[in-house]
Each structure stands twice: as C-alpha cells, then as structure tokens.
Amino acid sequence: MPVGPGFRPDVCLRPRGVLRGAALTLVFAGVLATAAATGSLPRQESAAVKREQPSPRGDTVDRGALARAAADAMADGKSGKKAAEEFVSRSGDRWGAVYGPAEYEEFEQALDGSYTGVGLSARKAAQGRIEISRVQAGGPAAKAGLRPGDRLVTVDGRSVDGLSVSQVVAVLRGDGHARAGSTVALGVERGRTAWTETLSRARLATEDVTVRRLDDGTVLIKVSAFTKGVGERVRGAVRDAPAGAGVLLDLRGNAGGLVAEAAVAASAFLDGGLVATYDVDGEQRALYAQSGGDTERPVVALVDGGTMSAAELLTGALKDRGRAITVGSRTFGKGAVQMPSTLPDGSVAELTVGHYRTPAGHGVDGRGITPDLIVGDATGERAEERARTVLSGLGGGS
Numbered sequence: 001m002p003v004g005p006g007f008r009p010d011v012c013l014r015p016r017g018v019l020r021g022a023a024l025t026l027v028f029a030g031v032l033a034t035a036a037a038t039g040s041l042p043r044q045e046s047a048a049v050k051r052e053q054p055s056p057r058g059d060t061v062d063r064g065a066l067a068r069a070a071a072d073a074m075a076d077g078k079s080g081k082k083a084a085e086e087f088v089s090r091s092g093d094r095w096g097a098v099y100g101p102a103e104y105e106e107f108e109q110a111l112d113g114s115y116t117g118v119g120l121s122a123r124k125a126a127q128g129r130i131e132i133s134r135v136q137a138g139g140p141a142a143k144a145g146l147r148p149g150d151r152l153v154t155v156d157g158r159s160v161d162g163l164s165v166s167q168v169v170a171v172l173r174g175d176g177h178a179r180a181g182s183t184v185a186l187g188v189e190r191g192r193t194a195w196t197e198t199l200s201r202a203r204l205a206t207e208d209v210t211v212r213r214l215d216d217g218t219v220l221i222k223v224s225a226f227t228k229g230v231g232e233r234v235r236g237a238v239r240d241a242p243a244g245a246g247v248l249l250d251l252r253g254n255a256g257g258l259v260a261e262a263a264v265a266a267s268a269f270l271d272g273g274l275v276a277t278y279d280v281d282g283e284q285r286a287l288y289a290q291s292g293g294d295t296e297r298p299v300v301a302l303v304d305g306g307t308m309s310a311a312e313l314l315t316g317a318l319k320d321r322g323r324a325i326t327v328g329s330r331t332f333g334k335g336a337v338q339m340p341s342t343l344p345d346g347s348v349a350e351l352t353v354g355h356y357r358t359p360a361g362h363g364v365d366g367r368g369i370t371p372d373l374i375v376g377d378a379t380g381e382r383a384e385e386r387a388r389t390v391l392s393g394l395g396g397g398s
Contacts, residue, residue, distance in 0.1 A: 061091045061351040063341045070343045080345035093352045095336045104340075104348040106173075111258060113206050113227035116180055117173050118199045120146060122165050130160045130168050136207060140199040146188065153194070154187030174201070208257075209233040217242070218391060222250040223265065226257030226310045231264025238268040238294050246298035246391040249318075252328065252379060256309025259287065259356075266317045267293050269324065275317045278337055278356035289317070298394035299324040300387045303371055304378035308332040315369050316358030325394070326371035327387040328378035335364030 066087050073083030081098055088096040099107060109115065119139020125131040130152045135142045152160055155171040172184060180203045187196050208230050212220045219241040221234060238247060247269075263275045267290035275287045301324045303315055312331045318324035335357070338350040355365050362369075373390060375383040 061088060061093050061096055061349075063339075063349075063351060066349055066351070067341065067343060070345065070347075074344055080343055081347040084343055084347065084349050088349065088351070095334070095338060096349065096351045098343075098347055098349045101346045101348070110206075111227050113208065113229055114203055115173070115206060116178055116201050116203055118184065118186075118201055119204050122152065122168055124165055125151075128161070130163070130165065136204060139204050140202055144197050144199055146186075146197065147190070149190075151189040152186060153189055154185075154196075156185050157187075209237070211237045213245075214248075214388070216388065216392065217245050218248050218388060219245050220248045220250060223254055223311070225254060226259070226261040226265070226314075228258060228261065230257070231261040231267070234265040235268040235293075238297065241297065244297075244395075246300070246394060248384070248387055248391060249299060249301045249324065250384075251307045251311045251315060252302050252304040252383075253306040254308065254311035255306065256311055256334065259310050259313060262310040262314040263287050263289060266314050267291075269293050269295065269297070269299055269318060270321065271295050273321065274359045276313050276356045276358060277361075279354035280337065280339070281353050295323070298391055300391045300394070301326045301371075302378070302383060302387050303328040303331050303369065304383075305329055305332055305368075306379075307369075309334045312364050312369055313356060313358075316360075316362065316364060319369065319372070320358045320360040320362070325373065325390050326369070327373045327390060328371050328375055328383050330370050330374075331364075331368040333364060333366050333368035335366075 066084055069087045070080035070084045074080040081100060084098045088098055106116065117139075118141045119136035120132050120141040121134035121136075122130055123133040132141070132146055132148055132150045132152065134148055135146055152168065154160060155168060158171060160168050160171075174182060174184070178184075178201055180201055182201050183198055184201060185196055185198045188194070206225065206227055208223065208225045208227050210222045210224075212222075214220055219237065221237050223230060223234060241247060259276075266275050270289040270293045272289055272291040272293075275289050277284060277286045279285065299318065301315055301318055303311075303326055307315060307328075308331065312334065315326060315331060319326050335355050336352045337354045337356060339353045341349045341351060343349060355363060357363050358369075373386065375386050377383065
C-alpha cells in the first residue's frame with residue numbers, strides 16, 4: 001500500500017475509556033475497553049523517529065522526560081508505571097495512557113482480531129440496566145445458552161448497577177489479566193427467572209465485519225472495528241456485491257483501530273489517491289489508497305457519535321473525495337495519533353505525537369465530521385431507513 005515516508009502498516013487510532021458521544025455503547029466482553037481508541041504508531045516507528053520537533057498542537061508529551069520520570073521513581077523504590085501515569089495526567093494529553101506489560105499484550109492481541117472473553121456484547125438498556133445485545137456463535141456464552149436480551153445483574157458477585165458498559169466489560173475480561181480457561185460467574189435474569197452461570201473464558205476471534213443483502217438489493221457492510229484483516233474483508237465484500245447494487249457502509253459505533261486497515265477499506269471504493277495526511281512530531285506524512293477500487297457503485301456511509309478515530313479517517317476520505325454520501329450524526333472527533341514508548345519497568349506509554357487531516361485538509365480532532373444528511377437518532381432504525389432512501393436515489397436500491 002503506498003504510504004508516506006516512515007509510515008508503518010500497523011499505525012492505529014483507538015479510543016481510551018468510555019466511548020463518549022455514542023448513544024449506544026456496544027463492546028465485546030474481553031476486548032480492552034479502556035483502550036478502545038487511542039491512535040498509535042508501532043514500536044519500530046518509535047525507534048525510527050529521532051527528531052523532537054514541536055507538534056502543531058500543545059497536547060503532546062516529552063517522551064524523554066516521561067522515561068526519566070519513570071526511571072527516577074524506580075531508583076527511589078517506587079512504581080515507574082504510577083509515576084508515568086501521573087506524568088501523563090499532568091501533561092494535558094487527553095489520549096495519553098500507560099499500560100502494564102500484560103495489559104498492553106492483551107491490547108495488541110485485540111487489534112489482531114482476537115480477545116480473551118466469553119463471547120458476548122453488552123449495551124445499556126432502559127433504567128440503566130446492562131443487557132446482552134449479541135452472543136458470538138460458538139463462544140462460551142452461546143454454549144451456556146445465554147441470549148440477546150438477557151439482563152446481567154452481577155459479575156463475579158459484584159452488582160453491575162451504576163456501572164458503565166466499559167466497566168462491566170473490564171470485569172468480564174478480568175481487568176486485562178485473565179487468561180483462557182479462567183472463569184467468571186455471571187448473575188443473569190430472563191423475565192422472572194434468575195440464575196448464576198459460570199463461564200470459562202476462551203480465546204475468540206472478533207466479528208468486526210458483517211455483510212447482509214437487504215430486501216431491496218442493497219448490500220449492508222457493518223464494520224465494528226478496524227482490526228487486522230478488516231480492510232481486505234471490506235474489499236472482498238464490495239467485489240462480491242452484485243453488479244449495480246448499492247453499498248450501505250455502517251460505521252456507527254466503530255471506535256477505530258488500525259489506520260492501515262481503514263486505508264485498505266477506502267481502497268474498496270477509490271482508485272488510488274489520498275486518504276489522509278498526518279504528522280509525527282511536526283513531520284508531515286501521507287496515506288494513500290490502493291488502485292483498482294470500485295469507483296462507480298453508489299455508497300452511503302452511516303455514522304454517529306460513536307464513529308471514532310480510524311473510522312472517521314475513512315469517513316473523511318470518502319466524503320471529501322465525493323465517493324459517499326454520509327448520513328447520521330456528527331462523529332466523535334478523535335484525530336490524534338499516538339506512539340508507544342517502552343518504559344524502564346516494561347510498561348508502555350502511548351502518547352500523542354500528532355494529528356491527521358482529511359484529504360481536503362480538515363482537522364478531525366475535537367471537531368468530528370458533520371454528515372451530509374443529519375438524522376436525529378442516528379443509532380436507530382430510522383437512520384438506516386433514511387440512508388437506504390438516499391441510496392435508492394443514487395440508483396443503488398429499488
């Protein structure tokens with residue numbers, strides 16, 4: 001894939017903490033919800049970048065000073081990780097984060113398209129209840145007979161009342177330290193029946209791309225995250241779509257992932273050309289699509305406040321280059337790029353080093369992308385109906 005100088009294929013933008021701005025939070029139990037969307041360059045890039053030029057934004061961190069702070073704490077018999085966390089919290093880097101070795105290993109495995117968990121997705125329902133929204137076929141939850149709509153009451157004896165979905169997921173995955181074969185006890189309610197189900201966590205593959213043929217002939221491609229291989233799966237779905245069928249690209253609730261995968265996904269609809277520009281410590285670089293994409297098929301992209309990071313990069317590329325009509329609500333606005341740095345105690349700090357822009361030069365960080373057609377409840381069925389109406393007007397549906 002053609003890219004700017006110094007670009008590595010596993011650059012990623014992924015959110016941290018609760019997925020703010022999303023009316024519906026949907027996350028796989030077991031994936032690191034606390035690291036769902038920071039944007040990072042890999043370790044190799046970290047070593048390759050020598051210049052310490054100032055970034056155009058003031059939210060970057062002096063990586064050398066951070067490492068020294070961690071080393072000094074360790075020399076005093078204190079926690080290097082804790083010192084690094086305090087340093088980052090004072091820095092003003094809203095996307096900066098520090099992970100222990102085990103946490104970061106799980107974090108990277110999640111981006112490889114796998115996770116340790118029980119194979120269910122959760123959401124916030126009425127009265128603040130936590131419900132199972134999806135059960136992964138073949139996973140521990142499915143084998144135990146759990147169903148969408150079941151209510152989660154407790155996890156390992158701890159009430160989930162008042163907890164966010166991300167906090168519940170953190171407990172389900174064992175706070176990043178659980179291994180395949182470890183167990184977790186779920187208190188479940190279904191109607192008037194209540195019981196406790198003890199599940200063994202397993203290593204599972206994520207289901208980040210789903211493809212459906214709708215009744216009007218439209219091909220719906222839902223992309224939940226940009227983990228490894230997602231870009232090619234999107235390209236394959238577009239290649240396999242019947243001639244003349246429009247594509248509804250659903251990026252709602254997509255918290256981001258690997259930028260390179262988003263660029264490959266853009267290549268499904270573009271014949272080469274610019275996808276985004278970004279900077280690393282002030283050095284400007286560019287990311288390009290591969291040639292040979294389908295430039296004729298009608299495309300509508302569905303977005304909402306949970307569309308973040310790499311998903312916004314794809315949205316911006318298709319919108320700016322006139323390749324898709326965007327429908328929904330304004331996206332989250334996460335356009336910062338992070339770089340991982342290994343600290344003396346083995347923990348890893350992901351720190352903001354720059355920001356990306358769309359092909360037309362629009363910044364995304366803190367602004368988001370306003371869709372062409374705004375729909376009040378972008379997470380609901382009405383948004384999909386409006387998107388399908390727009391697509392039919394483009395000649396992509398009956």
